[in-house]
Amino acid sequence: MKTISERAFSSNDFSGELKLPSDVELIGNYAFSNNQRITGILNIPEGVLSVGMEAFDGCSMLEGVVFPESMEMIRQRSFRGCFGIGSIVCRGTMPPHIESDAFEGVAKDNFTVEVPVSAVAHYQTAQGWCDFKRIAAHHELTCSPSVACALSTEHKQTVTVNAEGEWEVADKPDWCEVSPMSGNKKTNVAITIKATAKSSGSDRNGKVVFRLKDKDYTHECSVSQYGYQYGEDEWITLQKATRGNRGGINIVLLGDGYDAKAIASGDYLKVMKQEMEYFFGIEPYKTYRQYFNVYTAIPLSTESGIGTVNTIRYNRFGTTFTGGGGLKAEYDEIFSYALGAPTVTKSNLSETLIIVVPNSTDYGGITQMWADGSAISFCPLSTYGYPLDSRGVVQHEAGGHGFGKLGDESIYHNAFIDACGCSCCGHVDELNTAKSYGWYDNLSLSGKTHGVGWSHLIYDNRYSDIVDVYEGGFMHSRGVFRSEQNSCMNNSIPYYNAISRESIVKRIKQYAGETFSFEDFVKNDKRDAGVAQSPARALARGRASYTSGASQHKPVIRKGSPLRMAKVRRHR
Known part of the structure; x- marks a missing residue:
């Protein structure tokens, strides 16, 4: 067998260890996708140049992958959702090209990607591979993180050295202290970068070199310091x-x-x-x-x-x-x-x-x-x-x-907000909880002009040209109401509507220990020119259009x- 074609074994519910024939040269798109019970280490045969798009997508119990020296490309989402992967071995000295989301869901900081000794630095800087926190040769010696930095003030940082045996510090800059200087297997190590003159402009860079004892194998932690007028945490x-x-x-x-x-x-x-x-x-x-x-x-x-x-x-x-x-x-x-x-x-x-x-x-x-x-x-x-x-x-x-x-006035659901509060989305409960804290003055579950919290603005001729009752808000197009067609809380334009401005000023006055006066608010109130439009009153009760672009995340209370x-x- 030389070719495993597109979708050949997709969603077959295989269980056990997957062993590919040594003569296989092509693994097609979706070839083994959604086989959640495949386990063990997947050895991809020598001669395979690429892994197809989503070839192993959803193989969540796969435990590891060995890529051959011939591997050139790992296609989009090839191993997406492979949450169980805990080891990757690459035999090639040239890092295979990784397309977008090839390893989405793989914990890139939980294990060491093993590569040839001569290729460690290349993998550490290669696109996609650089996202993995630990890349080393077959000999296990890493420190995490592999970088430390400081401003002019003294800085202490702890790194974890993980070695297969005894290790020692082979070299370090004289402006750094390392403790301990040697150890065995996994050890927490403190790196102290000494203080230097503020705004000195004398940036300095160096490396703390860890070495396996009695073996010609090392791992480097980059250290740097930059002169600056302010100290850390100042x-x-x-x-x-x-x-x-x-x-x-x-x-x-x-x-x-x-x-x-x-x-x-x-x-x-x-x-x-x-x-x-x-x-x-x-x-x-x-x-x-x-x-x-x-x-x-x-x-x-x-x-x-x-x-x-x-x-x-x-x-x-x-x-x-x-x-x-x-x-x-x-x-x-x-x-x-x-x-x-x-x-x-x-x-x-x-x-x-x-x-x-x-x-x-x-x-x-x-x-x-x-x-x-x-x-x-x-x-x-x-x-x-x-x-x-x-x-x-x-x-x-x-x-x-x-x-x-x-509260958010934006709309993402073309549906009623659940008035009985038993919906799985729970938005009514969330809104009422916020109201109980004295928040979300700009939203109402009532659409009656005398029942909304901004009714005093609707019937004030200084605001009646723009303030009314508009249906839609708090993610829903129906059953929740706001006071103006657009505002910063709807689509992030640089304009808070009138009830929002009043609510903000009330809070400012409260926190400042001053008494709020509505007439004083009106006297100082300003609408940002060119933002607040005066919609036709005939549209006052119309529902808003959906916001385009990225969704806003509602607050977590x-x-x-x-x-x-x-x-x-x-x-x-």
Whole structure:
């Protein structure tokens, strides 16, 4: 047998170990897809040049793969969903080309990809292969992560050395300390990069070299240091409040996935300042800007970027894309870190907005909210076109959800929201829970003009030209209502509708220790020119069209308070 054709054994429910004949030269598309009970190590015969598209897709119990020296290409989704793979051996000195999602679902940090000694560096930098955290020759000696970086201040980092026997440190820069210098099998090793002068500009790079004792085999951990005007974890005040009775409302901006090189280049601080300007670039935050303190800090990440469902990045707060559910991170660590900001305390943490800016250009924003009012808004540096760009993400997630406690007005389902609350989606319960906390003033389950929370605006001639009752919102086209056709909470345009602006100002006044007055609100209220249109009253009760482009992730509302785990960090 030389050819296994397209779909030859797809979905046959095979069980046991798959052994291919030695003369096989071609494995076609979908050849063995969806055989969930195939187990063991798959040895692909010498002479096979490529693995077909989705050839082993869904073979979730497959335990490992051996690729021959002849292998040139691994096609799209060839091993997608092969969650059980725990070993990969490549015999070729040239890394096979990997197409998109070829190993989607394979845990790329749980095992070592074994390759020829002479090809280790090549695999470590090759497209697709570089996503695997551990690539080594047949002799087992790795350290994870294989990189450490620092700014001017002293930095300590722990790596895990995993060896097949006794190991030792063969070489290191004189500006690094390593402890211990030798060990046996798996060992936690502390690497300390010594402090240097701030803003020295004398960047330095080196390697800590681990070696198997009595064997000519080594593994390197790259170390680097960059001079910078601020030290690791140092707090920086971007804006100081000048209004309010309680010393200002706190906003904490923290980036994640920025290594020392990115921070020292100035890119990090530039991004934090830009995110601050985006936040205040929309009413009512423009008018009430002086009520806010804004802080940032220098949380150093070992690696640059954000992890995904298939890859890990060693970043400061563990921020990662979850694959369909937005972003998650180590929330307790973020709150503990934020408590180190100059005016943030446990007593005002629930009124402090934390904005985490992941070093990613994907959309994927999401806000995590707690019942006591605490919030973390994740705002990636989206490169989607307007209005889902980075500006739109900050204003929707941080300004809308995180601080304003507003609900989503966007529509993704052409269906009624379940009025009895027994639907599997649970959106009615979610909305009512938010309402019980005093949130989501911009949404209503009632469509009666005298029953909605913005009825006072409908009959006020200063707002009646635009405010009415529009059906659709909170993901559903029917059974839930909003006050205007478009707003930032619908499609991320730079405009909060009138009830949202009023709700935000109420919260600002409350946190600032001042009394809210509706007439004072109206006096200072501004509509962003060119954004708020005046739709025909005949369309006032029409249902909205679907939002195009990427879906927004609705906030996750959690019970209680994050304070039970948060600890105050020492100021630097």
